[in-house]
Amino acid sequence: MRILFVAAEAHPIAKVGGMADVVGVLPKVLKQLGHDVRVFLPYYGFLPEKLTIPSTPIWQGYAMFHYFQIYETRLPDSDIPLYLFGHSAFLPKRIYHGEDEEWRFTLFANGAAEFCWNYWKPDIIHCHDWHTGMIPVWMHQSPDITTVFTIHNLAYQGPWRWKLEGMTWCPWYMQGHNVLAAAVQFANKVNTVSPNYAQQIRLPEYGEKLDGLLRFLGDKVTGILNGIDPDIFNPETDPHIPQNYSAETLDQRVVNKLALQEEVGLEIDRNKFLVGMVTRLVEQKGLDLLLQMLDRFLSYTDTQFVIMGTGERSYETQLWQMASRYPGRVSAQILFNDPLSRRLYAGSDAFIMPSRFEPCGISQMIALRYGSVPIVRRTGGLVDTVFHHDPITETGNGYCFDRYEPLDFFTCMVRAWEGYHYRREWRALQQRGMAARYTWEQSAQEYHALYNSIYGLPPTHGLPEASVALEKEPLTVS
Numbered sequence: 001m002r003i004l005f006v007a008a009e010a011h012p013i014a015k016v017g018g019m020a021d022v023v024g025v026l027p028k029v030l031k032q033l034g035h036d037v038r039v040f041l042p043y044y045g046f047l048p049e050k051l052t053i054p055s056t057p058i059w060q061g062y063a064m065f066h067y068f069q070i071y072e073t074r075l076p077d078s079d080i081p082l083y084l085f086g087h088s089a090f091l092p093k094r095i096y097h098g099e100d101e102e103w104r105f106t107l108f109a110n111g112a113a114e115f116c117w118n119y120w121k122p123d124i125i126h127c128h129d130w131h132t133g134m135i136p137v138w139m140h141q142s143p144d145i146t147t148v149f150t151i152h153n154l155a156y157q158g159p160w161r162w163k164l165e166g167m168t169w170c171p172w173y174m175q176g177h178n179v180l181a182a183a184v185q186f187a188n189k190v191n192t193v194s195p196n197y198a199q200q201i202r203l204p205e206y207g208e209k210l211d212g213l214l215r216f217l218g219d220k221v222t223g224i225l226n227g228i229d230p231d232i233f234n235p236e237t238d239p240h241i242p243q244n245y246s247a248e249t250l251d252q253r254v255v256n257k258l259a260l261q262e263e264v265g266l267e268i269d270r271n272k273f274l275v276g277m278v279t280r281l282v283e284q285k286g287l288d289l290l291l292q293m294l295d296r297f298l299s300y301t302d303t304q305f306v307i308m309g310t311g312e313r314s315y316e317t318q319l320w321q322m323a324s325r326y327p328g329r330v331s332a333q334i335l336f337n338d339p340l341s342r343r344l345y346a347g348s349d350a351f352i353m354p355s356r357f358e359p360c361g362i363s364q365m366i367a368l369r370y371g372s373v374p375i376v377r378r379t380g381g382l383v384d385t386v387f388h389h390d391p392i393t394e395t396g397n398g399y400c401f402d403r404y405e406p407l408d409f410f411t412c413m414v415r416a417w418e419g420y421h422y423r424r425e426w427r428a429l430q431q432r433g434m435a436a437r438y439t440w441e442q443s444a445q446e447y448h449a450l451y452n453s454i455y456g457l458p459p460t461h462g463l464p465e466a467s468v469a470l471e472k473e474p475l476t477v478s
């Protein structure tokens with residue numbers, strides 16, 4: 001099938017969070033399954049620093065009373081065509097934020113629709129998050145182009161209807177009070193990025209006021225677990241970490257711990273329990289819970305803590321303050337830096353994700369692969385990927401807690417800190433985590449089946465034979 005991915009982010013050229021990991025890798029795997037997949041992205045002002053982009057556009061279009069240009073290049077390390085939507089609104093060197101955010105992404109979605117109607121006509125437009133949410137609405141009148149809408153973040157729902165009507169074409173049949181509410185109604189299929197979160201969003205606690213609508217849509221909304229690219233995230237070959245290692249050579253991993261302690265200004269001590277976190281600094285990620293728990297935990301144990309991320313100013317400030325209160329024990333890296341994030345995954349003993357909600361979570365999968373034991377709240381995709389460690393039966397790959405309460409988080413952290421001191425069991429725990437394979441092959445087949453279902457075709461229809469055989473093998477999760 002001809003499939004166009006339309007999104008605001010794609011790894012490694014335009015990344016803020018996990019959506020980039022999905023859009024940067026899934027097209028490559030779908031291509032191996034025989035699809036003609038292409039990607040459509042805004043031409044951000046920083047892209048020429050990361051990609052070679054021809055100076056002549058391949059096409060010029062017109063939307064919302066503005067001309068725009070389309071430039072064609074390739075997704076790095078692949079032959080996937082990448083179309084860049086060129087307009088002065090995207091010239092600033094940022095992906096999100098700014099007063100024109102709603103307008104410029106609506107223009108982007110409009111440009112993508114024009115592109116599909118007039119230049120390259122796909123069978124399916126695979127849309128990601130609210131930025132692309134008007135596309136399913138418009139394509140409702142183009143029955144030969146179908147749409148899949150993937151929810152990475154239900155909390156951001158785009159402009160309200162009254163605002164949209166002042167910006168763009170809202171067809172007479174359009175229902176929904178904002179972009180996301182309209183997108184889920186008009187897309188042929190809707191999915192979110194883990195099976196558990198697909199169920200949770202039907203509940204008022206997680207539905208972000210769309211739970212009723214999502215319940216009403218029934219089977220149209222499904223969950224497909226994200227994966228990670230085992231070649232990109234591979235401690236055996238990662239060029240960004242001082243010492244490569246594998247599950248069999250975990251002894252060597254300590255080199256990364258010592259180097260990380262030095263790099264981020266922690267006391268250099270191989271025996272201290274070093275806990276890490278890499279995240280967008282937003283409410284979703286449970287930072288209020290962390291900040292309520294951390295002081296007490298640091299007084300009770302000799303743990304070291306390093307956090308890396310950017311986001312809301314109040315969290316950045318509180319983390320700075322925490323770091324200044326605990327010199328040598330807490331380090332706040334208020335920045336976005338992919339190579340340093342790898343060193344953090346490779347050098348920390350444990351990795352925390354106390355999320356308030358989590359559609360899937362990529363970070364815990366990377367942590368598992370790098371042998372950093374995840375400590376997570378059991379919500380969303382974290383339930384599908386992290387299983388509580390049971391030292392007696394020697395099962396599980398991390399530590400989990402249920403309620404969004406500081407005491408529950410604290411207790412879970414203490415259990416992990418204690419567990420760390422039983423070195424033999426801890427090593428086995430790390431190895432079980434490293435053995436889990438959350439790769440894209442399985443998920444790509446589920447997307448393939450989802451695309452087929454739009455046309456009433458059986459799930460494996462059109463799959464290469466080797467992949468059908470792969471599908472029969474169960475996913476290995478310890």
Ligand SMILES: Nc1ncnc2c1ncn2[C@@H]1O[C@H](COP(=O)(O)OP(=O)(O)O[C@H]2O[C@H](CO)[C@@H](O)[C@H](O)[C@H]2O)[C@@H](O)[C@H]1O
Pocket residue numbers: 016017018019020021022151152153193226278279280308309310335336337338341358359360361362363364366381
């Ligand atoms: N400061 C920093 N420096 C370097 N790298 C950083 C960084 N901050 C974050 N990252 C990286 O960004 C990614 C974060 O991905 P997540 O899936 O964990 O969360 P996110 O909320 O962004 O994604 C949303 O979309 C994804 C994809 O569907 C869902 O898994 C998730 O639940 C949903 O909230 C990881 O690769 C992480 O290493």
